[in-house]
Amino acid sequence: MTLKELAKELNLSFSTVSKALRDSHEISIETKNRVLAKAKALNYQVNPLASSLRKQKSKTIAVVIPEVVNDFFGPVINGIESIAQEKEYHVLIYLTHEDMQKEVAITKLLQNGRVDGIMMSLSEQTSGTAHLEALQEKGIPLVFFDRIAEQMDAPKVTTDDYNCGIKATEHLLENGCKRIAFLTIAPNLSISNKRMNGYLDALKKHNIMQDEGLILYCTGDDHKNNELIRSLFSSPKRPDGVFASVEKLAISTYAVCEELNLQIPEDLKVICFSNMQTAAFLNPSLSTITQPAYEIGREAAAILFDLVEKKGQRGRIEKRVLNSTLVERNSTKGR
Amino acid sequence: MTLKELAKELNLSFSTVSKALRDSHEISIETKNRVLAKAKALNYQVNPLASSLRKQKSKTIAVVIPEVVNDFFGPVINGIESIAQEKEYHVLIYLTHEDMQKEVAITKLLQNGRVDGIMMSLSEQTSGTAHLEALQEKGIPLVFFDRIAEQMDAPKVTTDDYNCGIKATEHLLENGCKRIAFLTIAPNLSISNKRMNGYLDALKKHNIMQDEGLILYCTGDDHKNNELIRSLFSSPKRPDGVFASVEKLAISTYAVCEELNLQIPEDLKVICFSNMQTAAFLNPSLSTITQPAYEIGREAAAILFDLVEKKGQRGRIEKRVLNSTLVERNSTKGR
């Protein structure tokens, strides 16, 4: 069913039909009704490709994230989708799998009209920003969330990572920890960086000597991470507290503790940035810093759509910081 | 950067440039190289909208699922994306939030060239199939996975739900359960139906009287579900085993047990269909039927792409059943 076929059925020119469908004032009410009725009867739907090409608007956005099997990015997508559905936009999903090469390849695909805007959370590996600037040069609105490109001139939605880094560390200190390990991935990632600075500054504030050996730089490889953690936990200078900057490192910690027969929280207290739904039911229940993932998605999407639709008021907001909350559970229980 | 602009730069007609870029045999090697070099220099990218319109292929598929914050659908998307990336297809995500009206609205959006094919897992509420047949009538390939439309003539990828229903029930029986409750959502959903039949047949096989009161029909509302479960668990004819047909009902079960101070597995054993990554670290660790979610995604995507690309060999496979595995953990430990 195309416009032309529909027009032929109605004995009208196809431009008349097009206008009638879009409720143009140039068309009489009777004609409009006739067209609308016929369109419904024949189940006519405009061809979005043709329409987008003509209007130079795709009504589509891209969401580029490291992974989707993740208690943080899942709700973020949910938030994005809730706004997209409202605004009648379509959502393309791209996964980088923490691989910068893939991230670059994906940005290439998005350079030419496929999308009206992009939301992004950077991959672990990402260092340069040339591929991101290329998008901006093409005039494609770009909004970062969570793992942002600090140095770029674009709206960013994050949580208060630095403060939470302090809060989490102090929470462990208050519960009696003396030697707190910090588990992180990709230190060049904005979130890792800020969370670690919170950790370091909290130690400084409480006059605790920082021990470089207590900072573990983990990777995307779970096996290797477990090994790193195992060797730290087996060493004589074993920590009595662990602050994991991402969810999966807490899971690794739990796994290694089980293996080495270390009791949480007696031998080791654990806190972690996490949006795990089942944190309360873990053994022991896991204390977390929980990010408002859904709201991050909604907020970032709202900013992007305002930018796309050039209302521009919101686009001025260069940076929006939402607050995470510390949820205290048994894994950090003091003696 | 459009083809025409590029052609002007090169002093060639734009059709020549177009052909050169697609490595047509009609163009001399020198010209091709000249074009390719210039295209790279000017960072030319074909406009996918125009190309799709012309070729009547969007190189895009849609994935329509109930939700994304979910340990099953997450890995499925991963599997789908892995194949899509290989085949250079783009992936649109649509969430129904278990709402049939939304599912219908989404299918309307997909009727006219936006996508070359669709992968779907039905919403809880979905009853009719008119909206799905409409897609087929438009000639859009459609593949179902997990929550399939039994009666439709389309490829389907599922797991051995019926067998696993039997296995899970028998596992509880073997561990000493006498009164096994079955927790389900939306009984008209293919998976619920088959899992329940497995449960019922297992009881029959072991000569156990079925008690209608032990079957709980839950909804999308977690609060209400908790209430239903609470009242079942508080009743004098409390079950000593629970078989939850979907993940979230196991979480509700854990929550209610904590509330009522019921010990798992002593007072009550629990097994559940679930792909939770942290099942092993729950308190107690949760026995699960784990579905090969990633493979389901890959398999369904592979079938869809074969259909889209009309190779048709695989499209003949009307139904593909992958095996889930029962993972025994502490929540079903016998006395």
Add this chain to the structure above:
DNA sequence: GGGCACTGCTACAACGTTGTCGCAAATAAA
């Protein structure tokens, strides 16, 4: 009754591609 403004429609040129056809020039065959 000539000029003027509406009303309601049609024609047509984009949007950026792709693929068919045609056509010179160069080469090969007769």
Add this chain to the structure above:
DNA sequence: TTTATTTGCGACAACGTTGTAGCAGTGCCC
């Protein structure tokens, strides 16, 4: 030399829309 055949390129018509410009016909005013 003449006639086929090939090679390399350009013209052009789609794909299905949207928006601008044009153009009849009607009604209105001075």
